Amino acid sequence: MNLRKASAAAAAVLALSLTATACGSDDSDSSSEGEGGGKKITVGIKFDQPGIGLKTPDGSYTGFDVDVATYVAKELGYAEKDITWKETPSADRETALERGDVDFIVASYSITDERKAKVDFAGPYLLAHQDLLIRSDDNIAKGADLNGKKLCSVAGSTSAQNVSDELAPKAQLKEYGTYSECIDALASGAVDALTTDDSILAGYASQDQNKGKFKLAGLSLSNENYGIGVKKGDAKMVDDINAALEKMVTDKAWDKAVTDNFGPAEYKNEPAPKIGNIVS
Amino acid sequence: MFDFLEGYDLLGAFWVTVQLAVFSGIGSLVLGTILAAMRVSPVPLMRGFGTVYVNVVRNIPLTVIIVFSSLGLADIFGITLGAADDFDALSFRLAILGLTVYTAAFVCEAIRSGINTVPVGQAEAARAIGLNFTQVLSLIVLPQAFRSVIGPLTNVLIALTKNTTVAAAIGVAEAALLMKEMIENESQLILISAIFAFGFVVLTLPTGLILGWVAKRVAVKR
Amino acid sequence: MTSVLYDAPGPGAKRRNIVYTVLFLIVLGLGVWWIYSAMDDKGQLEWAKWSPFTESQAWTTYLLPGLANTVKAAALALVIALPLGALFGIARLSDHRWVRVPAGVVVEFFRAIPVLILMVFANQFYATSTDISTEMRPLYAVVTGLVLYNASVLAEVVRAGILSLPKGQTEAAKAIGLRKGQTMRSILLPQSVTAMLPALVSQLVVIVKDTALGGALLSFTELLNARKTLAANYSNVIPSFIVVAVIFIVLNLLLTTFASWLEKRLRRAKRSTGAVLTGEAMEDLTATGTPERLSDIRKTDGGSGPGGGGAVP
Numbered sequence: 001m002n003l004r005k006a007s008a009a010a011a012a013v014l015a016l017s018l019t020a021t022a023c024g025s026d027d028s029d030s031s032s033e034g035e036g037g038g039k040k041i042t043v044g045i046k047f048d049q050p051g052i053g054l055k056t057p058d059g060s061y062t063g064f065d066v067d068v069a070t071y072v073a074k075e076l077g078y079a080e081k082d083i084t085w086k087e088t089p090s091a092d093r094e095t096a097l098e099r100g101d102v103d104f105i106v107a108s109y110s111i112t113d114e115r116k117a118k119v120d121f122a123g124p125y126l127l128a129h130q131d132l133l134i135r136s137d138d139n140i141a142k143g144a145d146l147n148g149k150k151l152c153s154v155a156g157s158t159s160a161q162n163v164s165d166e167l168a169p170k171a172q173l174k175e176y177g178t179y180s181e182c183i184d185a186l187a188s189g190a191v192d193a194l195t196t197d198d199s200i201l202a203g204y205a206s207q208d209q210n211k212g213k214f215k216l217a218g219l220s221l222s223n224e225n226y227g228i229g230v231k232k233g234d235a236k237m238v239d240d241i242n243a244a245l246e247k248m249v250t251d252k253a254w255d256k257a258v259t260d261n262f263g264p265a266e267y268k269n270e271p272a273p274k275i276g277n278i279v280s
Numbered sequence: 281m282f283d284f285l286e287g288y289d290l291l292g293a294f295w296v297t298v299q300l301a302v303f304s305g306i307g308s309l310v311l312g313t314i315l316a317a318m319r320v321s322p323v324p325l326m327r328g329f330g331t332v333y334v335n336v337v338r339n340i341p342l343t344v345i346i347v348f349s350s351l352g353l354a355d356i357f358g359i360t361l362g363a364a365d366d367f368d369a370l371s372f373r374l375a376i377l378g379l380t381v382y383t384a385a386f387v388c389e390a391i392r393s394g395i396n397t398v399p400v401g402q403a404e405a406a407r408a409i410g411l412n413f414t415q416v417l418s419l420i421v422l423p424q425a426f427r428s429v430i431g432p433l434t435n436v437l438i439a440l441t442k443n444t445t446v447a448a449a450i451g452v453a454e455a456a457l458l459m460k461e462m463i464e465n466e467s468q469l470i471l472i473s474a475i476f477a478f479g480f481v482v483l484t485l486p487t488g489l490i491l492g493w494v495a496k497r498v499a500v501k502r
Numbered sequence: 503m504t505s506v507l508y509d510a511p512g513p514g515a516k517r518r519n520i521v522y523t524v525l526f527l528i529v530l531g532l533g534v535w536w537i538y539s540a541m542d543d544k545g546q547l548e549w550a551k552w553s554p555f556t557e558s559q560a561w562t563t564y565l566l567p568g569l570a571n572t573v574k575a576a577a578l579a580l581v582i583a584l585p586l587g588a589l590f591g592i593a594r595l596s597d598h599r600w601v602r603v604p605a606g607v608v609v610e611f612f613r614a615i616p617v618l619i620l621m622v623f624a625n626q627f628y629a630t631s632t633d634i635s636t637e638m639r640p641l642y643a644v645v646t647g648l649v650l651y652n653a654s655v656l657a658e659v660v661r662a663g664i665l666s667l668p669k670g671q672t673e674a675a676k677a678i679g680l681r682k683g684q685t686m687r688s689i690l691l692p693q694s695v696t697a698m699l700p701a702l703v704s705q706l707v708v709i710v711k712d713t714a715l716g717g718a719l720l721s722f723t724e725l726l727n728a729r730k731t732l733a734a735n736y737s738n739v740i741p742s743f744i745v746v747a748v749i750f751i752v753l754n755l756l757l758t759t760f761a762s763w764l765e766k767r768l769r770r771a772k773r774s775t776g777a778v779l780t781g782e783a784m785e786d787l788t789a790t791g792t793p794e795r796l797s798d799i800r801k802t803d804g805g806s807g808p809g810g811g812g813a814v815p
Contacts, residue, residue, distance in 0.1 A: 048734040055731050057559035086637060089721045091464075095629060096636040150367070155451055174367045175451050177718065178730050181351055184739040188544045190355035209550060209737045322508045322515070323522045329530070339707065339754035340747050341714035344726060348743050356740060357540045403506045413508040421507065442616035449718040456618050460719070463626045473623040477615045484614045 041078045043069045044088030044096055044105035044229075048178060051203015051261045052108050061085050063203065067257035068125055068248070069106040072228065075244030094118045097231050104241065105229035108200060111278055120234060121227035122241035125254075127270040127279055130159050130221035131198035133205060133214050135186065140193060140217045146171040152182035152191040159196045162222060179204060187213060197224050202267035211264055218268070223279045242275045284466045293458040294479050300375060300444040300454060301483075305437055307380035312387025313422075319392055322413055330388065337385040342378070342446050349378040350450040368453075375447035379440065386436045394429030395421055430495035437491070438484045455479060541740070551738035555745055560732060568728025569749065575641060575716065575724060576709045579648035584702075586649065587656025592686060594661050605657075612654040618715050621647030625720050640723070644716035648709055655708075659701050663694035696768055703761035707754045714750075725749060 045053035045065050053063040066085075073083050088096050088107050096102050097119045104122070111121045134140055140149070146168035153160035155175040163171060174191055176182050182194040183204055194201065198216055205214045228245075230237045248254045249272040258269050273279070319330035337345070353359040354374060361377070363369035398421050406420040445456035459476045463469050511519060541547050554560040593605035612620070625643035628634050634642050667690060675685040716722035725746055733742045 048731045050734055054734060055563065057554070057557070057563050057735060059559075059563050087723070088636070092636045092721070099633075099636060101635045101637060172365065172367050176351070177347070177449070178734065180730065180733045180737065181739050183737060184351070185355045188355050207737060320507055322511060323519050323526065325523045325526050329526070335755065335758075336751055339711075339751045339758070341711040341726070341750055343711075343714040343718045344743065344747050344750065347718060347726075348747070352740055352743065356544045356546060357537070400506050407506075407509055416507050438614075442614075445616040445618040446715065446718075448618065449715075456616065456622065459619060460622050463622065469623070469626050469630060473619070476619055477611075480616060480619065481611065481614045485610075 039078065040082050040084055041073055041076065042084045042086055042102045043073065044086050044093065044102035044107055045069060046089075046107045047087040048180070049108065049200055049203060050207050052200055053106070054203075055087075062261070064126070064199065064257055064261040065106040065108065067253075067261065068228075068245075069104075071248045071253055071257075072104075072106075072241050072244040075247060076240055093229060097229050100231060103230075104237065107229075108197060108224075109227055109229050110197075110224040111227040115229075118232065120230045120232050120238050122230055122238045123227040123245055123275065124225035124273045124278060125228065125245050125248075126199060126226040127273045128197040128199040128224040128226060129219075129270075130162060130195060130224065131201055131219055132217035132221075133183075133186065133194040133201040134192065134217055135189075136213060136215045138192065140219075142219065144168060146193065148172075149192040150174060150190070152176060152185055152194045153196060154179060154182070157196060159222075163195055167221065183210065183214075193217070195221075198267065199226075199262065199269075202262040206262055206264040206267075216267065225273065225278045246275060284462075284468055284472075288458060288462055290458065290475070290479075293453060293455045294483070296372070296452065296454040297441070297444050298483070300372075300379065300447055300452070301437070301441040303376045304379035304383060304444075305440055307376065308383035308387050308436075308440070309433075311380060311384035313391060315384060315388035316391035316395065317417060317422075319388065320395060320417070334385045334388055337382060338389075340382075342382050342443055343449055345382050346375060346378040346446050347449055349374045349381075353377070371447075371450050371452050375444075375450060375452045379443060379447070383436060383440050383443070386439070387433065390429050390432040390436055391422075391425060393432065394425035397428045398424045424500055427498045427500050430491060430498065434488060434491035434495065438487055441483055441487070442480065546740045551736065551741045554732070554736045554738065555741070560736070564728045564732040564735075565725065565745075565749070568723060568725040569753075571641070571722070571728075572710065572713045572724040575644050575648065575713045575722070576706065578645045579652060579709050580702075580706055582645070583649045583653040583656055586653035588660045588691075590653065590657035591660030591664070592691075594657065595664060597682070609654040609657045612650050613658075615651070617647050617651045617712050618719065620650050621716060621720060623647075624650075640716055640720045643720055644713060644722050644724075647716075648712055651712075652705060652709055655705060656702070659698050659705070660694065663698035663701075664690050666697055667693055696771075699768065700761045700765035703757055703764060707757050707761075710754060710757070711750070 045061065045063070047053060047055040047061075049063065051063055053061060053065045056062055070080055070083065074080070086096075086102050088102060088105055090107075093105055093107060093109060094115065097105060106125075108128075109115075109121075110128075111124060115121075132140055132146075140146065144167065146163065147170040149168070150172045151160070151163060151168075152174045153163075153176075155177060157175075160173050160175060163173070174182075174185065176185070179194065179196065179200065182191065185191045186194050194204075198220075201216055204210060205216065228241050230241065248257075254272050258267075262269065315330050315333060318326040319334070321327060321330075350371060354370060359374075359377075360370060361373040363373055402420055402424065403416055406416045411419065444454055447454055448457035448460065451457070455476055459472065462472050466472060509515070538547075545551075590605050590609050593601050594609065596602045596605070621643050624646035625639065628639050628642055628646075664686075671689055671693065672685060675689045680689065713722070713724050714726045717724040717727035721727065729742045729746045733739045736742070
């Protein structure tokens with residue numbers, strides 16, 4: 001008897017796992033409808049960067065990149081509800097565009113020659129600089145002050161390399177998986193500064209729970225021209241997005257997006273960049 | 281054919297892997313033995329602590345333990361293991377700590393099962409001649425138990441060797457991290473993977489064979 | 503067994519035990535107090551960092567979808583690895599050298615390689631050589647790595663399960679004239695499946711834990727990775743880690759409790775052969791070497807206390 005019961009239990013386990021599989025896999029279907037029939041558009045953003053692209057607890061998305069993407073999509077003829085947001089981690093951005101998994105990417109995506117070989121860029125829509133985030137009672141005025149300090153960045157990022165190679169070779173570099181972890185380490189005093197693009201830093205410093213705790217050092221260590229990534233060769237898409245970006249600047253929606261997302265951090269943003277004007 | 285290997289410190293990375301395995305192997309053997317002793321001790325509280333430790337640690341993914349030792353221990357609890365100013369050494373030592381804490385739970389269970397294989401008569405005879413718990417354990421039971429658990433402990437050691445790859449999650453420059461870096465930069469995916477797979481086979485297979493032979497040699501004949 | 507190691511405590515020993523208990527309690531207390539004060543000192547105990555976990559949105563938006571992915575990857579890996587493992591396990595028992603040896607080489611090879619290496623390889627392989635969408639690729643890579651490794655572990659479980667059956671079963675089958683295939687299909691496999699169940703559930707714990715590797719290194723959005731987005735919202739890295747660890751512990755404790763319950767039940771089952779492959783016995787199978795131990799598995803005595811058994815570390 002017990003044998004039969006045990007077999008029944010085994011069958012139940014199997015059935016359970018199968019159901020788990022089944023209910024898990026139906027969420028990815030809505031993705032691959034292109035611009036055509038369904039009138040849907042898929043946009044790649046970051047999900048875990050406050051101020052840039054963040055998935056909030058109620059399941060909506062906020063951030064500067066999200067505002068820009070929403071505006072551009074609207075100009076292209078897609079209402080907000082027709083946008084499917086997808087997470088595009090840095091390492092996956094080129095592949096996602098090449099494969100057509102997303103229609104365009106707005107994800108703190110700096111325009112570089114290496115990337116231009118693989119994808120096309122519209123914009124730039126923001127000129128960011130590599131900067132430092134420090135505790136508000138701290139002071140770091142120039143790059144050389146970093147020597148002997150402990151610096152945090154995300155594993156594999158170019159920002160960290162820039163500092164250790166050029167500005168302050170004697171700085172200690174700690175690499176974490178995400179910036180949130182760096183923020184924690186910065187708050188607890190385990191590191192002295194967090195380095196990456198000032199826009200990302202401003203996003204973190206503007207979060208409610210971080211307000212007043214951190215400040216930007218105001219160093220412009222590099223120029224990062226954020227562009228909107230588009231599949232290589234899709235010239236019409238690039239033109240349409242560029243037109244939308246120009247309109248966003250002229251009707252002041254751009255300024256509003258900057259204040260909304262970076263305001264509390266006293267982030268001195270560069271004026272809206274001219275389309276195609278890449279500052280190197 | 282192997283030009284792409286230039287500029288990569290392959291042996292260095294595997295050397296780090298070996299170091300991680302050896303140091304955390306020794307650490308977890310010590311901690312695991314202490315835990316096993318706790319689990320069979322006459323003090324109920326210690327028994328309880330041992331049981332909870334094993335059941336908690338064994339059920340957490342090693343990845344969580346390793347990443348947490350980097351974030352939590354170093355940043356919040358200020359455990360810097362004497363390497364506060366050298367982040368590379370710090371991650372290396374924290375990885376050893378995390379691997380030790382995790383592996384100790386498995387070592388403890390292996391040793392405890394070894395204690396169970398020692399015939400009851402041995403412990404009874406030891407008590408009959410007036411030995412106390414510590415003496416029974418350290419002079420009579422554990423020496424016999426260790427000889428019978430070399431097999432299971434070998435398996436734990438091999439698993440530990442493979443688990444050192446998780447240290448890549450906190451940026452310790454061991455084999456898996458180098459492999460990840462290499463296959464992202466070079467195009468010889470299959471060849472690179474084969475090299476690293478071969479490296480691990482070379483590390484784990486002889487360990488299993490040699491210690492398996494040792495286990496047979498020292499086993500208590502009954 | 504354990505009580506064999508010491509005499510029933512007399513008055514002196516009782517006093518001593520109390521002293522030890524108090525001393526140990528003090529040490530434990532100091533440890534807990536130190537953890538508490540360090541966390542308090544760094545502001546990790548602020549209610550704002552913990553309150554998100556009392557809101558349903560933190561669970562429905564981040565943690566539960568992450569957990570669903572963890573379970574999904576683990577379940578898929580088990581469902582695919584099981585038939586593969588059975589195939590290789592049976593192949594290793596074949597009478598034909600040309601079947602037995604290659605199967606043995608494949609199994610030993612994949613057991614000797616870290617799962618992470620397999621996952622990293624699969625991820626890159628899918629990225630460069632296949633047409634899998636970037637969104638699904640991490641899942642595929644994680645499942646592939648888990649399947650390759652666990653199929654080879656399960657092959658050994660199946661082999662051990664079949665070997666654990668009394669010889670009389672094969673002999674009786676031969677006596678009534680069954681062929682090798684028939685013996686395997688209708689006599690050995692059905693019986694060994696029940697013997698293997700506890701070991702299978704224990705292996706599931708290992709699979710669940712290994713999915714976290716994909717989260718940390720392949721950006722697979724399982725539980726550990728979902729924590730990342732949650733922590734970006736609430737700035738609660740440490741609390742979120744603790745919550746995620748607790749979820750893993752609860753999930754795996756449920757599985758191990760289920761495994762030891764199964765094991766007890768099967769051991770009592772009168773109609774079965776009484777051969778049970780415990781999680782404890784699994785430890786012998788998790789790494790390379792020592793095939794001669796496998797025939798001893800039937801003799802492995804349970805009685806391993808709570809949790810049933812540890813599979814691969």
